[in-house]
Amino acid sequence: MPKGEVLCFSLGPLATGITDYLSASGWLVLRVCDQASLKQILMAKNLKAGLLFIDNISPDSFDSIQASLRMARGLQRLEWVGVLPFAALDSPAWRELVLNCLFDHHTEPANFVDLEFRLLNALRQANLREQVDGAEVFENSLGMIGRSDAIRQLQNKIRKVALTQDPVLIGGESGSGKELAARAIHQCSSRASGPFVAVNCGAIAPALIQSELFGHERGSFTGAATTKLGLIEAASGGTLFLDEIADLPLELQTNLLRFLQERTIQRVGSHKSLTVDVRVVAASHVDLASAVAAGRFREDLFYRLSVLPITVPSLRERQADVLALAHYFLGLSTDSANHVRILGFSQKAVEAMMFHTWPGNVRELSNRVKRAVVMTDQRLISPDDLGLALPAGPSAMALDAVRTMAERDAITLALVRVDSNVTHAARALGISRMTMYRLMDKHGLSLRRIQ
Numbered sequence: 001m002p003k004g005e006v007l008c009f010s011l012g013p014l015a016t017g018i019t020d021y022l023s024a025s026g027w028l029v030l031r032v033c034d035q036a037s038l039k040q041i042l043m044a045k046n047l048k049a050g051l052l053f054i055d056n057i058s059p060d061s062f063d064s065i066q067a068s069l070r071m072a073r074g075l076q077r078l079e080w081v082g083v084l085p086f087a088a089l090d091s092p093a094w095r096e097l098v099l100n101c102l103f104d105h106h107t108e109p110a111n112f113v114d115l116e117f118r119l120l121n122a123l124r125q126a127n128l129r130e131q132v133d134g135a136e137v138f139e140n141s142l143g144m145i146g147r148s149d150a151i152r153q154l155q156n157k158i159r160k161v162a163l164t165q166d167p168v169l170i171g172g173e174s175g176s177g178k179e180l181a182a183r184a185i186h187q188c189s190s191r192a193s194g195p196f197v198a199v200n201c202g203a204i205a206p207a208l209i210q211s212e213l214f215g216h217e218r219g220s221f222t223g224a225a226t227t228k229l230g231l232i233e234a235a236s237g238g239t240l241f242l243d244e245i246a247d248l249p250l251e252l253q254t255n256l257l258r259f260l261q262e263r264t265i266q267r268v269g270s271h272k273s274l275t276v277d278v279r280v281v282a283a284s285h286v287d288l289a290s291a292v293a294a295g296r297f298r299e300d301l302f303y304r305l306s307v308l309p310i311t312v313p314s315l316r317e318r319q320a321d322v323l324a325l326a327h328y329f330l331g332l333s334t335d336s337a338n339h340v341r342i343l344g345f346s347q348k349a350v351e352a353m354m355f356h357t358w359p360g361n362v363r364e365l366s367n368r369v370k371r372a373v374v375m376t377d378q379r380l381i382s383p384d385d386l387g388l389a390l391p392a393g394p395s396a397m398a399l400d401a402v403r404t405m406a407e408r409d410a411i412t413l414a415l416v417r418v419d420s421n422v423t424h425a426a427r428a429l430g431i432s433r434m435t436m437y438r439l440m441d442k443h444g445l446s447l448r449r450i451q
Contacts, residue, residue: 146321177364194238220269
């Protein structure tokens with residue numbers, strides 16, 4: 001089995017002894033002797049490690065080597081091992097180039113075994129970095145689809161508030177993704193290994209909400225046949241998410257305030273206080289400050305909850321994310337039993353989505369895509385399938401939207417042509433494999449969707 005591919009680059013003659021040794025040792029050696037060929041091969045192949053041969057240490061040679069490395073870095077991030085004369089290290093410029101641009105270096109005369117060892121270390125470093133980069137793509141998104149400034153600002157705020165234990169109040173329109181933000185806060189916090197308990201305060205009958213939140217003792221009321229653990233107690237060691245907190249009855253607001261102040265609860269029918277370690281994250285689509293002014297929400301509870309307020313942007317405020325979200329929901333909604341292989345959205349459907357104001361936010365987009373998957377009889381979803389109308393008058397899509405659509409179509413077509421082989425598709429597009437994965441993540445593409 002080959003040890004790996006190694007790019008051997010020189011602006012002069014290559015040291016054939018080294019390249020022959022590496023070939024005999026099981027490496028796939030790619031030999032390049034000019035900058036134009038270097039650019040061509042980096043655009044065609046996804047490479048991780050390279051050998052840089054330097055036999056001329058004149059100022060002109062330095063400028064050419066530096067320019068070549070800068071060009072290569074713009075296309076791919078290789079780990080380079082330099083092979084150079086010992087005298088090169090007497091020059092401050094060459095020393096700086098070795099320190100800043102190379103993973104390791106080997107001075108002539110070359111020890112083939114030692115050089116191969118350094119090359120293997122460079123390859124391991126590249127593999128490790130690729131894994132870390134891949135993890136960062138996932139971790140940095142916090143489970144949120146999109147790359148707009150609005151969503152990036154939200155992600156940054158989530159990371160900051162997650163470092164504390166104080167209550168968080170999440171605002172935002174209905175359907176904008178407040179629970180997703182709450183889960184991201186939990187997953188980024190030191191409580192990630194604990195439970196995440198979500199409670200919709202408006203979905204529990206007023207007569208039951210006291211028992212649901214705080215629990216009850218056996219026999220405390222008719223029908224209480226056993227002791228019941230409340231949702232606050234169930235969230236101990238983790239995060240309690242109180243969605244639509246504005247719907248909480250005023251009498252329950254008093255009990256919740258006491259819990260936030262004292263970190264203790266009493267089950268219904270009990271006089272014993274229980275200490276509970278829970279972080280509270282609350283959310284509401286209602287402006288709680290206005291609810292306080294109208295007497296529908298306790299002012300002291302409002303200030304206790306809003307220590308760290310954040311707002312989830314509406315979909316109108318992150319219009320640049322509409323296409324990525326649409327393709328993501330399409331991937332989730334596609335039914336394998338559907339007789340039509342849906343490839344994506346037509347250009348008119350994209351225009352309709354980009355001009356729609358999305359009053360129902362992300363939830364509305366998800367529902368429209370689900371409906372379109374069921375209703376369409378074509379490979380490309382139309383505006384009618386989505387239940388959207390095209391804008392009146394001439395189309396005037398924003399340039400960013402046009403670029404986004406073209407980029408996604410190019411990626412999809414490249415993957416289809418090579419049977420979803422990411423490496424081959426990346427080569428065809430002239431990008432690295434990690435860049436390919438980032439673009440797939442950006443547009444909500446998955447190999448399952450393409451196949």
